[in-house]
Amino acid sequence: MRPLNVLSVTSEIFPIIKTGGLADVAGALPSALALEDVTVITLVPGYPAVLKALEGSRVVHHYSGFFGGTASLLSGRAGDLDLFVIDAPHLYDRPGSPYLAPDGQDWPDNARRFAALARTAADIGLGLAPGFVPDVIHAHDWQAGLVPIYLSLAEGPRPATVMTIHNIAFQGAFPAYLLFELGLPASTFTIDGVEYYGQIGFLKAGLQHADRITTVSPTYAKEIQTLGGGMGLDGLLRVRSGVVSGILNGIDDKVWDPETDTYLEQTYNRDTLNTRIANKTALQRRLGLSQNPDVLLFGVVSRLSEQKGLDLVLAGLTRLLADGAQLALLGSGDRILEDSFQAASIAHPGQVGCFFGYDEGLAHLVQGGSDALLVPSRFEPCGLTQLCAMRYGSIPIVSRVGGLADTVIDANEMAIATGVATGFQFAPVSLSSFTDAFQRATKLWRDTEAWRRLQHNGMSADVSWRRPAKQYAALYRSCLST
Incomplete structure (x- = not known):
């Protein structure tokens, strides 16, 4: 050459x-x-x-x-x-x-x-x-x-x-x-x-x-x-x-590396995932969420727009927050969506926490502290947040479009049985499909061993350049x- x-x-x-x-x-x-x-x-x-x-x-x-x-x-x-x-x-x-x-x-x-x-x-x-x-x-x-x-x-x-x-x-x-x-x-x-x-x-x-x-x-x-x-x-x-x-x-796997990331409360790797809980606590504290390690914490790092499907998160919020689950959101964009999420944080104190704007450190903490990351885009050329999520052991829940379809292996029965699943996909991009996906994730999260296998799979994937x-x-x- x-x-x-x-x-x-x-x-x-x-x-x-x-x-x-x-x-x-x-x-x-x-x-x-x-x-x-x-x-x-x-x-x-x-x-x-x-x-x-x-x-x-x-x-x-x-x-x-x-x-x-x-x-x-x-x-x-x-x-x-x-x-x-x-x-x-x-x-x-x-x-x-x-x-x-x-x-x-x-x-x-x-x-x-x-x-x-x-x-x-x-x-x-x-x-x-x-x-x-x-x-x-x-x-x-x-x-x-x-x-x-x-x-x-x-x-x-x-x-x-x-x-x-x-x-x-x-x-x-x-x-x-x-x-x-x-x-x-x-x-x-x-x-x-x-x-x-x-x-x-x-x-x-x-x-x-x-x-x-x-x-x-x-x-x-x-x-x-x-x-x-x-x-x-x-x-x-x-x-x-x-x-x-x-x-x-x-993604730049030197910038996005949970083992060396100075933005995290606690660094970790796939063999020390138990220590990741410190980041969950830090994220809950940062966004005013109840500091409870035993609830499912969903994260969002996104531009707030119709393309990104964040209106689906709002429409499904009551079911998303069932059983005490929480939502940590970082993003900015459409003023109506910002106001709606702000209203949701007031209506669900301790369960919904929002930061509107750009904060690189908080983006890393959401990846390192959330249990699952929501990416319900209506279209997505590639997406980077789901790659970061896999690297950080946060399970991506994504629509089956664009690069999301190409990078996340759905945790269907066969993928779980053969040990290749890395997240959850849904299609079409509708409220019912999205709800089904995060409810499947909620059910699997209760199986600690199965959830840990998904984390290991994602963290083992080569998402570098x-x-x-x-x-x-x-x-x-x-x-x-x-």
Whole structure:
């Protein structure tokens, strides 16, 4: 195998800036790929947090007119990450979310902000950064969707392109009048270019022009080619099905390791699961739950949205809390859901505890202290919380969709008998199916020995990036051999 250079293009990256699973993937994959002889440099926007984290930076290139202002391309490191950073204050020097203004609305110039990200990536692919010429550019989600079409407009050799869909619900559609401002000629505004229902479709453009298309689980790769799952892009994906594949996400098993996790009250492994009870007590105390080790504690770590199925948890709450069971919830999002869970915590004191917002330490404690983790998503490209749950001995209860279907082995009678079960699946995504799943879990939880086998199975599963990294490396090399 010859060494490869890959430019990863992302709008967020853990541990510097994170709103969701994309950041975790972008932050963990480079080190895993290094073992496959793949060198990755990641291009990210120069948000304040990124510039603050950047060490040993040097200017690679200066842009005098760059989407409404001047900008510099910087090279440097942040921890273990090799980065290119676009220092463009007029685009990225803003507080809070990478995508949303303080009023919760999209930044009005998001089209320019992320076209700038894609344009810079294409320039690097065409030789802008001496000493690093990528063999492959790996573009993540709609924010990097214009990379392949910018490259298609250039003459001469170009790197291969891989477009990864982390969630097809987010597509990046903008008014057609921005076409020339984004540096796209009129000839690109066609059904075979960027045109998408009369708008400029960033993700659509990437899917149309990338050499390979991936998503984050095999089942989701099939779902997005259906009318119900493709959200308007299913036809294009079916046409290009020959280059579409699903590669399961992993998690960083150094960050998510119950044996060394400093966020936990008590570290443990699969041979010392009895000591895990200290984390359950700490979680109950943190969220104002009754400190009782002998009740079943359900956890939720999630964005609060209809996609995530949290309305099912509310609808089934009375039955969920039967026999004194508890719910520990960490998340934020839809205001109606937040208010409803807050009301539930008042109506069920000592049984429902909520924290609304983002707290990395509490996320680890929920995984390390809950008995079971609820993931009732209506669709889920991959999901990471169920992988963390398995690693931490919290039994996942998941809907049979996307990556949840691919990663959790249902504790049906045969799977229990053969000793392979790792959690509970349910389908369809309905209240009755969800209720049946958590009631099955409640029944099995009373069988200490059977529950412990599920914990051991989950904690023994390889949920790291090792296998996905091998698959990505093979995919990159296949791009160059065709």
